Structures are given as C-alpha cells and as structure tokens.
Amino acid sequence: MLYLIRMDVHLPHDMPVAQADEITAREKEYSQELQRQGKWQQLHRIVGEYANYSIFDVDSHDEMHSILSGLPLFPYMTKQVNALARHPSSIR
Secondary structure, X not given: OEXXXXXXXXXXXXXXXXXXXXXXXXXXXXXXXXXXOOXXXXXXEOOOOOEEEEEEEOOOHHHXXXXXXXXXXXXXXXXXXXXXXXXXXXXX
C-alpha cells in the first residue's frame, strides 16, 4: 500500500536546544532504518519550511499508523495522509 504523507514539524519555541537535538537525532535514525527496509521509499524536504513530503510502501493501514506514531517527532507534527492507488493511465 502506497501513501503520500506531508509532515509539518512544530517544535515548541521554549524547548531546550539539547532536547530538540536529541529528538531530531532519534528521528533521523528511525527514518533511515525505515528507508533501509524499503518502507520509507522517498523523503523530500519542502523548501523554506520545516516539513516534508514522503512516500511509504507498507502492508496495511495499521502498519502505516504504527510507523507514524513511532516517529520521535510525532507529538510535534501535523500530518496529511493520502492513500495512493494506481492511476489507469500510468505505464508503470
């Protein structure tokens, strides 16, 4: 199952820098492991924003929910989740 997800991060302005650095380091480690597994297929920064568009390929809606809720930055994100289906005009 493919998903296109926009993630916008909103860290609190009063969060200590050390805490923010620790969370973002864990986020990087988690996301890179999912990329190595082929679950997180694409990750694209949105220019000028603390946000990204990502493509995931997972086995179920429940797996997608589990991956998202496991993100260390999850409590500080807004997300727009879009399930994708094959387009009839696609040659791939």
